[in-house]
Amino acid sequence: MSIKGKAFIAGIFEHPTRKAPDKTVAQLHAEVAKGALEDAGLSKDDVDGYFCAGDAPGLGPLSMVDYMGLRLRHVDSTDVGGSSYLIHVSHAAQAIAAGKCKVALVTLAGRPRSEGSSGTQPRNYGAAAPDVPFEFPYSPATVNMYGMVAMRHMYQYGTTAEQLAWIKVAASHHAQHNPNAMLREVVTVEDVINSPMISDPLHRLDCCVVSDGGGAVIVVAPEIAKSLRKPLVRIIGAGESPKGQMGGKIDLTYSGAAVSGPIAFAEACVIPADIKYASIYDSFTITVLMQLEDLGFCKKGEGGRFVADGNLISGVGKLPFNTDGGGLSNNHPANRGGITKVIEAVRQLRGEAHPAVQVKNCDLALAQGTGGSLGTRHGSATLIMERV
Amino acid sequence: MTYQDRTITAPTVNPEGQAYWDAANQGKLLVKRCSACNEYHHYPRALCPHCFSDKTEWREAKGTGTIYSYSVMRRAAPPYAMAYVTLDEGVSMMTNLVDCDFDALKIGQRVKVVFKPSEGGPAVPMFTPI
Numbered sequence: 040m041s042i043k044g045k046a047f048i049a050g051i052f053e054h055p056t057r058k059a060p061d062k063t064v065a066q067l068h069a070e071v072a073k074g075a076l077e078d079a080g081l082s083k084d085d086v087d088g089y090f091c092a093g094d095a096p097g098l099g100p101l102s103m104v105d106y107m108g109l110r111l112r113h114v115d116s117t118d119v120g121g122s123s124y125l126i127h128v129s130h131a132a133q134a135i136a137a138g139k140c141k142v143a144l145v146t147l148a149g150r151p152r153s154e155g156s157s158g159t160q161p162r163n164y165g166a167a168a169p170d171v172p173f174e175f176p177y178s179p180a181t182v183n184m185y186g187m188v189a190m191r192h193m194y195q196y197g198t199t200a201e202q203l204a205w206i207k208v209a210a211s212h213h214a215q216h217n218p219n220a221m222l223r224e225v226v227t228v229e230d231v232i233n234s235p236m237i238s239d240p241l242h243r244l245d246c247c248v249v250s251d252g253g254g255a256v257i258v259v260a261p262e263i264a265k266s267l268r269k270p271l272v273r274i275i276g277a278g279e280s281p282k283g284q285m286g287g288k289i290d291l292t293y294s295g296a297a298v299s300g301p302i303a304f305a306e307a308c309v310i311p312a313d314i315k316y317a318s319i320y321d322s323f324t325i326t327v328l329m330q331l332e333d334l335g336f337c338k339k340g341e342g343g344r345f346v347a348d349g350n351l352i353s354g355v356g357k358l359p360f361n362t363d364g365g366g367l368s369n370n371h372p373a374n375r376g377g378i379t380k381v382i383e384a385v386r387q388l389r390g391e392a393h394p395a396v397q398v399k400n401c402d403l404a405l406a407q408g409t410g411g412s413l414g415t416r417h418g419s420a421t422l423i424m425e426r427v
Numbered sequence: 428m429t430y431q432d433r434t435i436t437a438p439t440v441n442p443e444g445q446a447y448w449d450a451a452n453q454g455k456l457l458v459k460r461c462s463a464c465n466e467y468h469h470y471p472r473a474l475c476p477h478c479f480s481d482k483t484e485w486r487e488a489k490g491t492g493t494i495y496s497y498s499v500m501r502r503a504a505p506p507y508a509m510a511y512v513t514l515d516e517g518v519s520m521m522t523n524l525v526d527c528d529f530d531a532l533k534i535g536q537r538v539k540v541v542f543k544p545s546e547g548g549p550a551v552p553m554f555t556p557i
Contacts, residue, residue: 159502166439173447173470176438176551177523178500183509186498194496194534238500238509286476287469287518289511291496415521 041306046132046143047264048272048424050079050257051382053363057221057370059251060153064096065106067148067253072107075255080267081142086257088113088140090131092123094149094373103146113140119281119418120410121375122320123147124256126420128381129277131258141260148253149373156249156374158182159237162412170284170415181322181374182246184414186238189325191291193240195340198328200240202343204231206324207244207367209351214364216393221248222368231324245324247366247376254378256385270389276307276423283416294409295419296333303421304335309403311335314423316387316398317358318380318406321365322413327351330407331358334421353396362387362396377408381422388426402426428529431505437548443473446485448549456540456552458488458516469518489515490540492554499529512538512554526555 052074054067062070068091076083089111095103099116115130117123124147131143158181164171192198208228214220226244234243264271278299304310311334319327328342336358337345350356363369363383366376384404386392392401403425411417440448450457459471463480475483497510508524524532525541538554545551 159500161436166441169443169472170470172438172441172444174521176435176545177509177521177553178436178503178507179509179521180500183498183500186500187496187509187511190498190534191496236501238498238502241498284470284519287467287520289495289513289519291511 040136042129042132042136042277043275043306044273045136045261046258046274047261048128048256048274048381048385049259049264049267049269050075050081051385052078053254053370053379053382054148054252054372055219056252057219057250058152059150064148064150065103067150068095068103068146069107071148071253071255072144072146075144075257079257079269081257083107083109085142086144087111088131088134088143090115090127090143090145092116092118092147094147094375121322122377122408122410122418122420123375124377125381125406125408125422126279128256128258128274128422129279129420132274132277135258135260141263143258145256145258145378146253147373147375147378149375150251151374152249152251158246158249174415179415181412182241183238184412185323185325186241188291188329188413189240192325192328195292196343198343200232201228202347203245203324203328204228205347205349206321206327206351207231209349210321210361210365210367212352213362213396214368216395217364217369220364220369221250241323241325247322247371248368249374250370250372252370252372254372254382256378256381271427272385272388273425273427274422275425276303278302278421279419281416281418291414293339294329294333294413295417296330296407296409296421299419299421300334303423307423309423313403314405315401316362316384316404317360318384319360320376320380320408321361321367322376322409324367326409326413329413330409334407353398359396359398362392375410377410377420380406380408384424388424428499428501428506430525430527430529433505433507435543435545435551437545438551440549444471447471451542451550451552454542456488456490457485458514458518459483460486467516467518469520491515491557492538494524494532494534494536494538495519496534497524497532508532510554523553524555525553
C-alpha cells in the first residue's frame with residue numbers, strides 16, 4: 040500500500056510567540072491545534088486522530104487528548120526527536136489510507152527558551168538508556184555532537200567554514216521578511232565566521248535559535264480536503280529511517296536521509312531535480328549540508344560547493360530552502376523543528392509564503408527532518424507534497 | 428587552549444557494564460567481542476548488535492587508537508574535547524581527549540587510553556595523544 044495521494048494537508052498553524060513564560064506547554068499545544076483547525080475550516084469535533092511526540096506533557100498522547108477534549112479513534116505518539124512530526128504526517132496518511140481516521144491533528148509545542156535550555160548543556164536521556172553510562176561522563180551536548188559531524192566532513196571532503204556559513208546567510212535573507220522570526224538581521228559569511236566559536240567548528244551563527252512556541256498540522260482524507268476552501272496540498276511520498284552508531288562502526292559522513300530520501304522519492308515518483316522548494320531541518324548548518332547530500336540534491340562531499348554563493352536563497356539560487364528563516368533564524372520550538380518544516384512547505388505550495396520569498400509556480404515541495412543527534416542516534420524523515 | 432581537569436559525572440554502573448567499570452578502576456580498557464560472528468562492538472552489550480548472538484565476551488583492548496573526529500567545547504568552563512576514537516580493534520568509542528593542547532589536535536592522530544576519576548564512581552577511560 041502506498042500513501043501517494045491518499046491524504047491531504049488541510050490546516051497549518053505556527054504559533055507567533057517566540058517567548059511564552061506566561062503560558063503552559065499544554066496551552067501552547069491547544070492554541071496551535073485551534074489555529075490549525077481554524078486555518079483548515081474544521082472544528083475540534085471533526086478530529087478523530089491525534090499525533091504528538093515527547094514534547095507533549097503527560098503520558099504519551101493521553102494528557103493532551105484529555106486537555107483538549109478530543110474524542111478519537113486513532114492515536115500515535117511516535118517519538119524520534121525533532122523529526123517526529125514529519126513522521127506523524129506520514130503515519131496520519133497511512134492511518135487515513137487504512138480507514139482508521141479521517142481528520143488527524145499533529146501538534147508540537149514547548150518553552151525551552153523560558154526554561155533556560157541551551158544546546159551547550161550535556162543531554163542525559165536517563166540512566167536506563169543503554170548508551171548513557173558509556174557516553175554521559177564525556178558530556179555530550181547537542182552542539183558538540185554536531186560539531187564532530189562537521190569536523191569529519193571537513194576532514195574527509197574539504198568542506199569549509201565559509202561554505203557552512205552560506206547556509207545561515209541564506210536563512211537570514213529569508214528571515215528578514217518574517218515579522219515573527221527571532222533573528223531578522225541579514226548576516227554575511229564574515230558575520231558567521233566571526234561569531235564566537237561554540238564547539239569546533241560550529242560558531243554561534245551556525246546554531247539554531249532556542250525558542251518557545253509550537254505548530255500544528257491537520258491531515259485529512261481526500262473527500263474532506265476537497266470540501267474545504269484552502270488550496271489542495273497532497274502527500275505523495277514519505278520515508279523514515281533511524282540511524283545509530285552501528286555497534287561502534289561509526290560513520291558520521293551520512294545521515295538517515297540516505298535511506299528515507301530514496302524511499303520518499305520512489306513513492307512520489309519524482310527526483311530531487313524536480314523539487315521546487317525544500318524545507319531542510321536546520322538545527323545547525325552542518326545538518327542542512329548533510330541532508331542535502333543524502334537526499335541527492337548534490338553528490339556526497341559536494342554539499343559545501345552546492346550551498347555556497349546563495350544557492351539556497353529564494354529568487355537567487357537553484358534550491359530555495361527554509362523561506363521562513365528556518366531554525367537558524369526564525370523558530371525552533373521545543374528544540375524540535377519538524378513541524379515548522381512541514382508548515383513552510385505547505386505555505387509555499389499554497390502560495391502563502393511572503394511575496395519576497397514565494398517560489399514561482401511552487402507545485403512540488405519536500406520537507407526533511409533529522410531528530411535526536413546526528414552524532415549519535417537520530418531519526419530521519421522525508422516528506423514530499425504537491426499542489427493539486 | 429590546554430586541557431584542564433574537570434568534574435566527570437559518575438557513570439551509572441548496571442549489570443551489563445559492571446565488568447567494564449571494574450576493569451577501568453584497575454586501569455584496563457575492555458571491549459566486547461562476539462564469538463559467534465567474531466566482531467567487536469561498542470558500547471558493550473549482552474547481545475551482539477551485529478548478529479544478535481548472546482555469546483559476547485570481554486577482551487582487554489590494546490588501549491591505542493586514532494581520532495575519528497573531535498570537537499572542542501569552547502563555551503564550557505573549563506573547555507573540554509569531545510571525540511570519537513577508533514580503537515585498534517576496529518570499533519569507535521565516544522570519549523574525551525585529555526592532557527593535551529586542544530589547538531594541536533587532528534583527526535587521524537594516534538592516541539592512547541588514560542583513566543580519569545569520576546565524581547563518586549569508577550574511573551573513566553579517556554585518550555591522550557601519543
